[in-house]
Amino acid sequence: MSNVIVTDHPLIQHKLTIMRDKNTGSKDFRELLTEITMLMGYEITRNIQLEDVEIETPVVKTTCKMVAGKKLGIVPILRAGLGMVDGLVNLIPAAKVGHVGLYRDPETLEPVEYYSKFPTDIEEREMIIVDPMLATGGSAVAAIDILKANGAKTIKLVNLVAAPEGIAEVQKYHSDVDIYVAAIDEKLNDHGYIVPGLGDAGDRIFGTK
Ligand code: PRP
Numbered sequence: 001m002s003n004v005i006v007t008d009h010p011l012i013q014h015k016l017t018i019m020r021d022k023n024t025g026s027k028d029f030r031e032l033l034t035e036i037t038m039l040m041g042y043e044i045t046r047n048i049q050l051e052d053v054e055i056e057t058p059v060v061k062t063t064c065k066m067v068a069g070k071k072l073g074i075v076p077i078l079r080a081g082l083g084m085v086d087g088l089v090n091l092i093p094a095a096k097v098g099h100v101g102l103y104r105d106p107e108t109l110e111p112v113e114y115y116s117k118f119p120t121d122i123e124e125r126e127m128i129i130v131d132p133m134l135a136t137g138g139s140a141v142a143a144i145d146i147l148k149a150n151g152a153k154t155i156k157l158v159n160l161v162a163a164p165e166g167i168a169e170v171q172k173y174h175s176d177v178d179i180y181v182a183a184i185d186e187k188l189n190d191h192g193y194i195v196p197g198l199g200d201a202g203d204r205i206f207g208t209k
């Protein structure tokens with residue numbers, strides 16, 4: 001069964017509350033999303049491999065730790081996932097960025113794929129899927145299906161806000177994928193929106209309706 005890691009640091013909770021507020025505009029919403037993603041990055045990268053390196057401080061020669069260069073890939077689910085890319089790329093500049101284009105059909109809530117592009121060495125990389133919202137879980141399950149079909153072996157899913165229904169859906173179909181979230185909300189409403197949630201993440205990031 002996949003692990004669910006809730007990164008509910010006080011700073012994350014504070015920033016997420018501002019994001020949830022309907023009066024928060026796109027500029028602040030985007031900046032807060034980047035800041036929270038960076039803070040979540042601390043947990044997401046906790047098991048990253050280190051190696052010994054020889055360096056010389058101003059005082060003495062010594063052996064220290066550096067990231068071993070295990071290859072990472074970041075995959076935003078378009079559109080809203082784009083809002084979480086900068087936060088992780090700031091922390092892991094060597095990561096490659098792939099893309100999966102999915103939207104939810106407003107009638108059926110089923111995900112519809114319209115684009116995908118990945119690094120050529122996807123099977124050697126730990127792939128981190130990012131999307132602010134995990135609602136029914138349909139988009140996340142479809143994105144993981146697509147990554148696996150393209151050769152990905154190790155995948156993490158990172159969401160800002162998740163509904164219990166979405167977590168259960170990912171665990172049902174992809175029990176090997178760990179899920180990192182900033183908050184688990186109460187439920188979905190009849191339109192598949194997370195309650196209390198923050199509304200339509202893509203629209204709030206990009207200022208659309
Ligand atoms: C939102 C969100 C997720 C999806 C979650 O995207 O960013 O991708 O819905 O819902 P689900 O768990 O029920 O699949 P949306 O389809 O609104 O597209 P957008 O990012 O282009 O706005």
Ligand code: URA
Nearest residue numbers: 135193194199200201
């Ligand atoms: N997608 C969003 O952007 N928000 C929700 O609450 C559910 C799906």
